Each structure stands twice: as structure tokens, then as C-alpha cells.
Amino acid sequence: MARSLHIVYFAWVKERLGKAEEGIDIPDEVGSISDLIEFMVAHDSLYEHVFSDLAKLRFALDQEFVPINEPIGDAQELAIFPPVTGG
């Protein structure tokens, strides 16, 4: 059964996608963030373009920084953004 995930975007990821957030129904075979990116890229060329260089993307699951191979599990919110540059 597909489950729903809220995705938020920041900085140039948000600008290039042209949206700040969206809900995505993810199929069972998607386990990790990496799987999800692959799924999104396969379904829409917009993602293929913006997510072309994975080394330039960072992730947070339910507001905790995680690596790309992190299982999504029961998380409610995924954030996708470039490396942080505060301070």
C-alpha cells in the first residue's frame, strides 16, 4: 500500500523546482531516500534535472539531518536542500 510523504525544499532546490513543498505517494518498493529520488527522477524530468548531482544535495527526515541511504520508515516529512551555509 502506498504511503504519503510531505516533502519540503529549500534554497536553489526550491527555486529550480518552482515549489516549496508537495505531498508524494510513495510505493512500497521505495525504502530509502535514495530509492525515492530514483523513483521521482524516473517519473518526471523536472526532478531528473534538479536532482542530477546528488553530491550537492542534503536531507533531513522529520527535522534531523540524515544521509541519502537513510530508510524513510514512518517519517512524516522529508526535506531536500543544498549544503547549509549559515553563520
Add this chain to the structure above:
Amino acid sequence: MIKVDVRFESFDVGLEMSGLSDLGGGAVASFVGQVRGDGKVAALELEHYPVMTEKALRDIAETADDRWPLHGITIIHRVGKMLLGEQIVLVCTSSDHRKAALESCSYIMDRLKTDAPFWKKQWNRDGSSEWVEERQSDLDAKDEWRAD
């Protein structure tokens, strides 16, 4: 006592430092980050991840509090657009002694650069803009604390 504040408005450094001085330690250290002029920069615009930012800053402060004997920590980080010379960030720490206050202040800044969800867009004098890229020197600075 940990105080974390993410906001649009600027801050009064003296007021924030005196708040920590009142806690009774013999040493108060502070760092203020400002918009740096390097010729073409006119302003910086700071974006953040509202539901995550305060928690990330609090985690950094708590780690510093566990590592050094501190009386108080204040972290203020602004978001929105800031012009050349304007204050962006303030970190203040208070302790009984100089070393703990200075070291913890430096540690918090190094962690803040790499472990808090802020992104800087640079606005240039000619009206163009670009997202600031991650710097290896910031990542190295954070890693140095791990070696201790």
C-alpha cells in the same frame, strides 16, 4: 541557561552580553558575524527551515553545555535580507574562566556553520544574485573539534 532566538530583527550585543554577565561567571565571550563586503556584495538573504532551525541550534548549545562548564549560552541568528555591515549572528557564552567561554563560543560557531539549516543568497551590486556554496574550510573547522 540556554537562549536560542531566530528572528528578522537585529540584536543589541551589549544587552545580550549583560544578560549572561548577570549569571555570575567570571568570563563572558562573544562572537558577532556580519555581512562582509568583498567588493561586489550588496546584501545577504538568509533562508531557513523554520520547524528545524531552533531545535538544531538548541542541540548545538546543549552539546557545548555538556562539554564545557558554562553558566549560560545565547545564540541569535537572523533571517531575511541584511545589508553590508549588518549583524547576522551572535553567540555568547559565560563561564567561570576565559578558556571555557572562548572555546565554547568558537565551537558553537563552527557547528552552526555546518549543522544548522540556514542558506545564504548573495545579492550583488549589479542586481544579480547567487546561492553561497559550502566551504571546505568550514567542514574542516567542525571536524577539528571531533579530534579532541
